[in-house]
Amino acid sequence: MSVDTATVAKIASLARIKLTEAEIAGMVPELNGILAWVEQLGEVDVTGVEPMTAVIPNVLRLRADVVNAIPETSGGVRDAVLANAPAAEHGFFGVPKVIE
Amino acid sequence: MSNLTDLKLAEIRDGVAGGTFSATEVATAFNAAVAEAQGALNAFIVTTPDVALKAAARVDADRAAGKALGKLAGVPIGMKDLFATKGVQTTAASHILEGFTPEYESTVSQKLWDAGAGMLGKLNLDQFAMGSSNETSAFGRVINPWRRKAADGSEDTAPLAPGGSSGGSSAAIAAHLCPAATGTDTGGSIRQPAAFTGISGIKPTYGRCSRWGIVAFASSLDQAGPMAHTVRDCAIMLEAMAGFDPKDATSLDLPVPAWEAGLSADLRGKKVGIPREYRLDGLNAEVAKSWDEGVAWLKDAGAEVVEISLPHTKYALPTYYIIAPAEASSNLARYDGVRYGLRDLPQGAGLQDMYAATRAAGFGSEVKRRILMGTYVLSAGFYDAYYTQAQKVRTLISRDFAAAFATCDIILAPTAPSSAFALGEKSDDPLEMYLNDVFSVPASLAGLPAMSVPSGLDSSGLPLGLQLIGKPFDEQGVLNAGLAIEARANFTARPGKWW
Numbered sequence: 001m002s003v004d005t006a007t008v009a010k011i012a013s014l015a016r017i018k019l020t021e022a023e024i025a026g027m028v029p030e031l032n033g034i035l036a037w038v039e040q041l042g043e044v045d046v047t048g049v050e051p052m053t054a055v056i057p058n059v060l061r062l063r064a065d066v067v068n069a070i071p072e073t074s075g076g077v078r079d080a081v082l083a084n085a086p087a088a089e090h091g092f093f094g095v096p097k098v099i100e
Numbered sequence: 101m102s103n104l105t106d107l108k109l110a111e112i113r114d115g116v117a118g119g120t121f122s123a124t125e126v127a128t129a130f131n132a133a134v135a136e137a138q139g140a141l142n143a144f145i146v147t148t149p150d151v152a153l154k155a156a157a158r159v160d161a162d163r164a165a166g167k168a169l170g171k172l173a174g175v176p177i178g179m180k181d182l183f184a185t186k187g188v189q190t191t192a193a194s195h196i197l198e199g200f201t202p203e204y205e206s207t208v209s210q211k212l213w214d215a216g217a218g219m220l221g222k223l224n225l226d227q228f229a230m231g232s233s234n235e236t237s238a239f240g241r242v243i244n245p246w247r248r249k250a251a252d253g254s255e256d257t258a259p260l261a262p263g264g265s266s267g268g269s270s271a272a273i274a275a276h277l278c279p280a281a282t283g284t285d286t287g288g289s290i291r292q293p294a295a296f297t298g299i300s301g302i303k304p305t306y307g308r309c310s311r312w313g314i315v316a317f318a319s320s321l322d323q324a325g326p327m328a329h330t331v332r333d334c335a336i337m338l339e340a341m342a343g344f345d346p347k348d349a350t351s352l353d354l355p356v357p358a359w360e361a362g363l364s365a366d367l368r369g370k371k372v373g374i375p376r377e378y379r380l381d382g383l384n385a386e387v388a389k390s391w392d393e394g395v396a397w398l399k400d401a402g403a404e405v406v407e408i409s410l411p412h413t414k415y416a417l418p419t420y421y422i423i424a425p426a427e428a429s430s431n432l433a434r435y436d437g438v439r440y441g442l443r444d445l446p447q448g449a450g451l452q453d454m455y456a457a458t459r460a461a462g463f464g465s466e467v468k469r470r471i472l473m474g475t476y477v478l479s480a481g482f483y484d485a486y487y488t489q490a491q492k493v494r495t496l497i498s499r500d501f502a503a504a505f506a507t508c509d510i511i512l513a514p515t516a517p518s519s520a521f522a523l524g525e526k527s528d529d530p531l532e533m534y535l536n537d538v539f540s541v542p543a544s545l546a547g548l549p550a551m552s553v554p555s556g557l558d559s560s561g562l563p564l565g566l567q568l569i570g571k572p573f574d575e576q577g578v579l580n581a582g583l584a585i586e587a588r589a590n591f592t593a594r595p596g597k598w599w
Contacts, residue, residue, distance in 0.1 A: 001485070003476065015429060015475040016436075017468055018456035027472060033531055034473060038418040038486065044493050051491030052498065055320060055547030056306045056572055058350060072204060073347055080203040086443035093438050098451050 001039070002032045104129035109175055109279045109333035116159065116174030123156035123163075123174030127218055130176045134220050134277045137245075140599030143262075143272040145181045145239045146189055147221035152176045155218025162216075171340045173216030178272045178281035181222035182229055183209045183324075184313040188219070192315040193227045193237035196462025197441045206313025207345045208282065208324050215340035220278050223268030227464045228432065229289055229317045232536040234267030235527050236466040242267040244297060244520050245275040245595040249561035255596070260520040260562070263293025269327045270297040274595060280328035280337050284314060286321045287420050288516075288540025291552040294327055295515035295565025298554045298593060300582065301327035302334045305572050306547030307352035309338075310345030318427035319350075321420075321544050331553060331582040335359040338575065354573070362576045365584040368402030372581065373508030377413035378539060380517070386558040387514045394512050394555060394566040394585055401584035408504040408511065412496045416542040419497065421534055422477050422490035423545075429474025432467070435459060469530060498546040505571050510581045514539050515552040515565035539567060549575045553582045554591040563593070 003011070008027050012019045019027065068074035078091060087094035104126050107115065116123050131149040138144060159174045184190050184202035191197040205213075213219070227236040234242040244260040244267075262271035266283035270293035273281055283290035285303035294301035302325045309324040316322060326337035339359055345351045374395060379388070395405055437443035437458030444457040463471070477486035504511065517538055526533045543550040549572070552565040566585055570578035 001482070007476075008472065011472050011475045011479065013456075014479065015471050016433075016452070016455040016459055017463065017471060018453075018460035019468075027469065030469060030530060031473060031476070034421060034534075035476075037531060038422055038490075041415055041418050041422070041489050041493055042485070044412070044415055044489075044496065046489065046492035046496070049492045049495050051488050052320075052494040053491075054350075055494075055498065055545070056350075056352065058307060058352065060349065061346070061353075063346065070346055077203075081439075083203050084200050084440035086437060086441070095438055096445065096449060096451050096454055 002035060003028060105133045105276045107279065108329045109336060110330070112175050112279055113172065113336070116163070117169055123159040124153065126174055127152040127156035127176045130220055130278055137275055137277050137599045141243045141245060141271050141275060142240045143224055143242050143268040143275070143277060144178070144221040145191060145193065145224050148188055148219050151188070152218040152220045155213065159216050170214065170216030171336060172212060175216070175279060176218045176220045177212065178221060178223045178269055178278040179209055179219050180225055180266055180269050180282045180284060182225060182284050182315045183282060184315070185209055185219065185222065188222060190222065190315070191239070192229070193225045193239055194462065194464065194467065195238040195442060196435045196459070200440050204313065207310035207347060208314065208341050211343065212282070212340055217340070223272060223281055225268055226265035228315065228428070228467050229265035229284055229286055230428070230466050230470055231264040232288070232292060232533050233261035233521070233523065233526065234264040235261065235523060236464050238464055241523055242271045244271055245599070246297060246520060246562055247595065247598065259523045261296065261523050263296035263520065265289040266293045266327060270294055270299060273297065273299045273327055273329065275599070280326060280333055282324060282341070283327045284322060284324045285544065286317050286424060287544045288537045290325050290327060291540050291550060291565070291567055292516045292536065294552040295563065296520040298563030298591065299327060299329055300331055300334050300551065300553045300586070301325060302338060302551035302575065302578065303544070303549065304338060304342060304575050305352070305549045307350050308342045308575070310348040310351050312345055312347040316431040318424040319431060320427060321424060331579055331586050332360060332363060334551065335363055335579050357576060359576055359579055363583055364580050365401055365587050367398060367581060367584050370403045370510065371508040372398045372403045372405050373408035373504050373511045374405060375408050375410045375413065375504070375511060375513060377410050378513045380538070384518050387517060387564060390555045390564045390566060391512070391514050397585050397588040398512060398581060400588060406508055408508055410500040410504055410542065412493065412500050413542055415493050416497055416545055417534060417538055419490045419493045420537070420541045420545060422486050423494065425470040425474035426478050426487050427474070429471045429478065432471055435462060466530070494545050497542055501546045501548060509571070510577050511569040512581070513567045513569065515567040516540070519558045519560065519562035519564055543569045548572060549578045551578050551582050553585050553589070555585065555589050556591060557593055
């Protein structure tokens, strides 16, 4: 499989990265080179092989069913959460108007 | 007294504990070395001399008060700028995070400070850890302190890559700007830079070190580890970095072994596997020779050497270059110009335009390439052909290792296909750069502990590394085989100080 300029423009739009036409044109051969190379995976017989989900066997833990079980990942830290926001206003993240 | 910056981690720890010198004297000496080299090597994105001095003063006060000292008391280290450090800018070497000052500390860095280490600064790296040469950093490339020697013995001043992505870490240690540093390894980012600069580095089993607070690249592969001059130093530092963390869902709930106390270069009764598929057509003759030397050294240490087969080796790199970009495209969706980092809001732009403009302005070209690649392989209609297929091949690669470890205890291979290449030499062709990870990626895909130790110099006077790959959780076996090589390689060369 290979990509053309329309496909790259579509992927860039899905990935929310603005690319100029020149950048898209440059990306087409680069991505096609990589895609042609990864294509060789198609020759591997994977009949009956499960896709990898966890590289080292591990159990998925549930955390304790209590409020603020792990202080570092708990609530009540609004100002810290907003501290690095480019436009924090009134205790919220500020964004351009979404609804006309 | 010899220059304090010549000392290795264990010597500093022991010297501070024994009162031969103070932690403050050590931090002062390394701060000066960092400042002196910064213009020439660009190993750091920010330097934090005051942070280092403060940590040292605390250690000196604790010692004076007769308090017990931590495993790394008085050791100043470099912190790869992928670890969130509270109050100190953390960028992942990307413009999109420039100015980001975390409100929290990563688990691994906190453990290191708790063990008495101090921070000299945040080390440069490939942008979002994507690269093998440190050329994708938005804060300028790092220069390898090593230089090639011409046939007539004169020094070639062409700047060489320090490896990547942990290239600031490797360059800083090789130049004796810090005795040790953190690295992270997704497809070889600890091992390959270690090999390129004549130092040691270990990527532990996936899950040994918490990923909490480390800027995410490919979460199923990312793993932190130590980089230092010696195997012992790596063992000491890894003990301080590892351990269960409930804040990371993939953290291993296992006790941290006493790796330093368990060090032994006696390999009698051990079987070392030599993977036949790693002997690539056209393998660099000097790399092949170093590998043969490694075999002889391990035999000398008492090990039995057996040939093994890892049949899916040739598929590891293409598998990696589907899985890692796929995970990256998902992880990097968080950089949206809303919560932290850069915002580019063109006049009159709406929310979607702001996202696209911010990400266009903030990400470097390799990061964009990987996000686009990842978005493509995860998109409707292509997901099974690329991503699911890659995850199945990953299962086969992991099974190859499991089968091999039925007949051997440890695997010996080269770390990288060449010594350090020149900056600019591979940066025009992404594929050629990717191929530099050929020996390091398979162990990453299988989540195995793997380390690089220096084995010698090639004919141009540049270091080469040998890689040891172990069974899951067997960091001790990896460290011990590394120690056996270190004891026989007698690698004492260091770059001449030209900066």
